[in-house]
Amino acid sequence: MHVVITGANRGVGRALAQEYEARGARVSGTSRDGSTGHRLDVADPASHRVLATRLDGQAVDLLVCNAGVFLDKGQDLDGGYPPQMWAESFAVNVTGVFMGVQALLRNLKMADSAKIAIISSQMGSDTRAPGGSYIYRASKAAALNLGRNLATDLKASGIAVGIYHPGWVRTDMGGSPAEITVDEAATGLAARFDDLSLATTGEFLTWDGRTHPF
Numbered sequence: 061m062h063v064v065i066t067g068a069n070r071g072v073g074r075a076l077a078q079e080y081e082a083r084g085a086r087v088s089g090t091s092r093d094g095s096t097g098h099r100l101d102v103a104d105p106a107s108h109r110v111l112a113t114r115l116d117g118q119a120v121d122l123l124v125c126n127a128g129v130f131l132d133k134g135q136d137l138d139g140g141y142p143p144q145m146w147a148e149s150f151a152v153n154v155t156g157v158f159m160g161v162q163a164l165l166r167n168l169k170m171a172d173s174a175k176i177a178i179i180s181s182q183m184g185s186d187t188r189a190p191g192g193s194y195i196y197r198a199s200k201a202a203a204l205n206l207g208r209n210l211a212t213d214l215k216a217s218g219i220a221v222g223i224y225h226p227g228w229v230r231t232d233m234g235g236s237p238a239e240i241t242v243d244e245a246a247t248g249l250a251a252r253f254d255d256l257s258l259a260t261t262g263e264f265l266t267w268d269g270r271t272h273p274f
Contacts, residue, residue: 067127
């Protein structure tokens with residue numbers, strides 16, 4: 061089994077890489093600095109092309125689109141949320157996901173029962189609108205929508221797509237008050253990825269298996 065995980069150098073991405081390595085899978089982890097073995101800036105089209113060239117001819121059974129940023133934490137509505145912050149966030153959290161799928165689509169089609177897992181967030185759900193974090197919430201809502209539409213278009217190619225809320229995780233992004241550890245999140249998410257199939261493609265689930273409203 062060949063698993064590609066973006067943003068595998070820290071947090072949930074690193075824990076997922078360790079989870080799959082422990083299972084005996086071949087893991088191609090990416091990071092902006094290349095410390096995981098594959099350098100990838102998900103916001104840079106040229107970087108995606110380089111990765112696609114490096115993996116040319118290699119089937120990918122599971123692509124985990126995990127890399128993401130939360131740049132607008134603590135921003136003030138009165139004067140905060142600058143346009144460049146919107147652009148940078150969407151470049152990583154939305155466009156970066158799409159380019160990752162597009163770059164490795166040929167590899168996914170080479171595999172039997174290939175899967176794509178998109179890490180979104182419950183903060184992108186229409187059912188949760190407590191205010192604040194406008195950029196992050198909007199970008200994760202867009203990632204959710206992207207995943208749902210990819211699920212429709214890729215079903216005919218035999219590729220299942222799932223969208224997931226990883227939980228409130230104790231990482232640099234989630235902070236120390238968060239509810240679960242990275243290992244708990246990774247174990248739960250990997251179980252969800254195992255269950256993903258063409259029969260459930262387009263699902264939006266929490267890390268512990270609950271269906272989340274869109």
